[in-house]
Amino acid sequence: MSLAGSSLSSGGKAALSFGRTYVVKPKGKHQATIVWLHGLGDNGTGWSSILETLPLPNIKWICPTAPQRPITLFGGFPSTAWFDVSELSENGKDDVEGLDATAAYVASLLATEPADIKLGVGGFSMGAATSLYSAACFVHGKYHNGEPYTTNLSAVVGLSGFLPCTSTLNQRIEGVENAATRAASLPIMLCHGKGDDVVPYNYGDKSAQRLVSVGFRDVTFKSYSSLGHYTVPEEMDEVCKWLTTKLGLHGN
Template structure:
């Protein structure tokens, strides 16, 4: 096992911000991701993981500590995995936090189902994640996983893969083999069934994509009912290969039991 650096250019995204009659452009910078390589493995699974503790107002040291412990905790399935790409979200103002600048994949107005989705921010982040995986060989398996708002990007990416395009209509470029969402929710859920039902090919991809959602029953940041509603929405839209699990006394963090369940799920659905 070795820890390798990845030489990549730092991508940027320009987002439109409209206030009153004035329109301005916001420059978002996506930082270089951490890259963990595991060598000499057969039938590799390439999986992207985003650890999103900064989005619940924890400091940088706690974020780095959680990501380090999280990677080490996945030892049950590391024998199948040859690369982990761990990107960081850009810093932006988040309405849910009163406009406080923090690392976030997209803007969140509220956790209500009636809240407007930041489709532009979602597309920008889903594109960034897909681009990190787009240069991998064609014969490897690709997966996206995330925690909290990172889980929301993972689930949004799953819907983009199913439909074959981003919300803006651009083609989704990669073939996902697995999606994992911990303590998150599904953005743009209101029109998912109509998007999936637009073509037989979209319905086929939706039914075949393995998807795992896990949630703590006492989550005080993203309520467990929101995660459950997301799972129900995806299943009713055609995500037949979907698993939803909850954990007693688990808040907005993760535990070894949950991590072990994710590892076992990955092994069961993807095989050796």
């Protein structure tokens, strides 16, 4: 199943047109809904095909497609991307406007889910980075631009990704009412291959360490010795087991 794309403006910039969204309906009793975000240059259909095969009958998956936008790293050449990337570096400038716009779009996809359904966000590579940014917004209770973040997340998964805005993460948690409690209780799973030649393994490792250092207490980090910048059945099997446990999924 797919839904037509929609538009969302970011700051004073022109509206971004999000692409087609693919929905994988639960095969059993609907207990959780997870928005899953693809990597740079990809779209929602490939991951929806993978997620449909997983033994998770109680999860509804929503797989949107990122807007086409000029990518600074590519000299302005357009690509499907959740935010702009200036350089593949730990010191690269974060596109907070783009991150805010995508996090808000993800929240809008979850906004119409029934009240008794647990909500989550996950993704691969750039999609993983966006998922972790959404986790930070949930803990802070607001986006970077100050607008309130009202989605109640129950799980976050990031494969082969990295944590954006690391330098401001701690100060945005300190002094915010209930932020420490939300950080401590939100389950996060990160997976990364030691053979990743696109997003280096140490980015994932340091991201997990940074999350723990600022108060995220339920962080699981899985490493894979020969895994490159892609997924394998072993990794997805562990994601399935983790989601089943953390979301309390049961029955068919």
